[in-house]
Amino acid sequence: MSVQFGSKALFPRIFLFLAVLLGTPAALHAQPPIGPQPDLRLLIDISGSMKESDPDNLRGPALELIVRLLPDGARAGVWIFGEDVQQIVPHQVVDARWRERALEAVARIDNSGQRTNIPAALAAATYDIGSMDPTYRTSVVLLTDGKVDLSASPMANATAARDLLATTAPKLGATGIPVHTIALSEEADWTFLRALANSTTGIAEKARTAAQLTEIFVQSLEMVAPTARVPIVGNIFLIDETVDEFTALVFLQEPGAEVTLTSPDGVEYRPEQNADGVDWFQSSQFALVTVTAPERGAWTLVAPEGARSRVSVISDLKLEVDPLPNSLPAGRVTELGIRLRDGDGVIARPELLQLFTLSVQITGPEDYSELIDVTGRYPVPATGEYRVSIPAFDRGGRYQLLVQLRGETLQRELPLYIEVIAEEAAPAISTRPPMVPEQDLQRPALTLAVLALLAVAVALWVYRRRRKRKMAIWQRRFDASRGAADETVVAGLSATADEDEGKGKSP
Incomplete structure (x- = not known):
């Protein structure tokens, strides 16, 4: 891939040619826009466990970036949920007023929720499932760090999760509403979240750290509302005659990293400057700059090493x-x-x-x-x-x-x-026993032999000890019974006494 900077004179001629052709009805296959507009519905977990999963509350900046990147004319809404569900940004067409209200609502993302009522959140976000506008393509993005938790009863929670996968998810999938799930913790129920995404033809994503959340949010937006970009080669990208506006997004590795933008005529733009037609926004995770009516030619985007960048365009x-x-x-x-x-x-x-x-x-x-x-x-x-x-x-x-x-x-x-x-893959069924190499049997056989010898030795030791104890008990009983018999003979029967008594009598 290479950026071509030559043939500048050819480009106006191409568009002059386009203008001539477009002046005739046969030049275009005119038809209304193909494909629905995006409709994004964001569900953000605010349960108390988010204090550990997202200690710096990076959900706020991630939402703010999505709000700034959503195209005009799309529809979007934002709900937060714990035990209850609240709509913090109205589900409406995206325009300047909607963005203003959405940016104000970012401050309401906290960790005040007590539980994680995912079924209620999905129900709130798909409130119009029976009467959706077919000119929009609806998608749901669910961010959570936990599992279905709407009761103190584990059985009730398991039942709710099972019912959601068995009833709600297939209905959403059949209606064409994918649910993209984002797990923001190793404690999240990844099996459940992945099953929910798969059954609705959505995509499941796992954020290993809260810092990855911004990039995952942006990728979710790209799935909902694909946006054309211009390629960046090195740190240079080309803006042509058809571009009305471009937005450069840089994901930062370290907070406070410096980002600059240089126009084709050499004018340098920085976040702290106020320049007409150049709008900067920077957080600890990313830098975002939008340029309206940009100069045509090669622009230079200077960012820290390792930073990932992309440039999207609005074009005729x-x-x-x-x-x-x-x-x-x-x-x-x-x-x-x-x-x-x-x-x-x-x-x-x-x-x-x-x-x-x-x-x-x-x-x-x-x-x-x-x-x-x-x-x-x-x-x-x-x-x-x-x-x-x-x-x-x-x-x-x-x-x-x-x-x-x-x-x-x-x-x-x-x-x-x-x-x-x-x-x-299904397990294969075979009527023939598997062939096991002889060397693979030697170690298990030796182990079994040693264990058998140990078992025999223990059994003999136990047997001898029990036999010795029984012999001791029998000996004590015998001695006791023998002593009792001697005492009886001395006290009662005496052969000597009888003989003396007989000698004293006359015949």
């Missing part, structure tokens, strides 16, 4: 991708729809589409990698929509599909994520 020319299921079983082939769109519709003119190249870079577990050359493999579609076959994945795990668009001086990337669920 949009890279649009059909939403894929967030999770699917291993071995299933799926299809990806890719289009280019401007404000009037999908671009279908072959002369325009041939100015760009499209590809899909797939990465996954155990260094899995595959590149699909879309424009090289598929002919230019008459409708302007490429239908790309995505291969079946045999191995379970998280896969990223990075859709890449390249023009002469225009570059876009759009990330998608899929969780592949691999079924556990």
Whole structure:
């Protein structure tokens, strides 16, 4: 991947060509926007155990970042829950007023809850499940550090969790509402959270530390509302003529790290400066800068070593991708729809589409990698929509599909994520006993022999001790009975006395 800085004169000619073609009705395959708008519903655990799981209350900055990144026109709402559920941000269309109220509500995220009533939280967030607006694609993000805990009775809690997985989750999945779960503690019921995500075609994530929460939140947002980016090569990214606004996000490794942004004409922007059209926000976990009406050309983003960065754009020319299921079983082939769109519709003119190249870079577990050359493999579609076959994945795990668009001086990337669920292999049944190598039997046999000898020795020792004790008891009884017999003879019967008595009598 390389950034091209040449051919500046060619770019205006391309867009002049576009303008001429767009002036004719046949230039575009005009149609209303394809695909629903995102509808994000956030559920945030405020139980007392969060004092240990999130001691610095990083849930607040993570929510604040999501509020700033949500696109205008989307819908969103925020609920907090412990034993009870409270809606702290109304479920409404995202606009300036909504963002203001949402940023004010960040302060209400604390650790005051007594329990973890996940069923009630899901019920509150899906209050309109029977009458949802089909023009929106609804997703739920659940953040918790515990398990279903709505009663002092373990049996009642287990029953509630089982009912949620058996009844509520399948209903949400059938309605097309994925629940993305985030476990913020090793104490969280990972088995339950993963089952809840899988049964609703959501994705389960585990934050090993609270500091990872911000990045996981952003990835959750990307799953709900995929946003086109421009690639960063080194620390340079290219802004083209179609970009109206860009937002650079830098995840910081250390609080207070310095981040700067330099425009193509050499003007340097810092968080402490106030510049027209440049809006900074920085926390201990990330730096966020939005530039409106940016200068065209190569921008430089300077961040600490090891920091991860991304630059998303709002542009007249949009890279649009059909939403894929967030999770699917291993071995299933799926299809990806890719289009280019401007404000009037999908671009279908072959002369325009041939100015760009499209590809899909797939990465996954155990260094899995595959590149699909879309424009090289598929002919230019008459409708302007490429239908790309995505291969079946045999191995379970998280896969990223990075859709890449390249023009002469225009570059876009759009990330998608899929969780592949691999079924556990059924145990094989065989009528033949397994062949075990002889050397593998020697150690177990020797161990058994030693244990047997020890058992025999212990048994003999116990037997002899018991026999000795019985002999002692018998001896005491014998001695006692013998002494009693001698006393009786002395007191009563005497042969000598009888003889003397007989001698004293006359015949």
